[in-house]
Amino acid sequence: MYGYILTICWSIKEVNRNxxxxxxxxDYSIRYLKKACSDLAVLxxxxxxxxxxxxxxxxDRNGQKRPFLINEVSDMLYDTKKILEFNxxxxxSHWAQAHKAA
Numbered sequence: 735m736y737g738y739i740l741t742i743c744w745s746i747k748e749v750n751r752n753x754x755x756x757x758x759x760x761d762y763s764i765r766y767l768k769k770a771c772s773d774l775a776v777l778x779x780x781x782x783x784x785x786x787x788x789x790x791x792x793x794d795r796n797g798q799k800r801p802f803l804i805n806e807v808s809d810m811l812y813d814t815k816k817i818l819e820f821n822x823x824x825x826x827s828h829w830a831q832a833h834k835a836a
Contacts, residue, residue, distance in 0.1 A: 735781060736834035742774045743827035750823075771811045774826070778808035792825045 746767060753763050781788070782805035789801040800820075802810070807826065810816035817823065 735777060736830045739774065739777055739830040740827060740834065742770055742777070743823050743830070746770045746774070746823050747827075771817065775808045775811035778804055778811065778826070782808055790825060790829045792820045792822065794820050 749763050749766055749770070753767075782803065785804060788804050790804060790807050791799050791801050792807070793799050807822065810820065810822060
């Protein structure tokens with residue numbers, strides 16, 4: 735499951751990085767990003783059921799660390815402001831990488 739999470743995070747970062755390079759496909763890219771975040775939220779929710787007390791430590795833009803339950807993070811993935819504010823994709827990616835390596 736962590737591998738799937740890492741793959742989705744990677745694809746979100748790649749599409750987001752290339753979004754400014756391809757204005758003709760930006761509508762498609764935005765739809766893709768929304769779908770990918772939704773798919774990621776579903777995976778995170780499944781993990782939240784399996785690991786109800788597991789928390790992800792999120793570092794916000796101000797450098798403050800905040801722990802959130804996995805289910806809280808999955809809900810945040812539907813809110814673009816929260817994704818940006820908490821740099822969720824990078825934080826989820828780091829968390830999944832640490833768990834995959836363990």
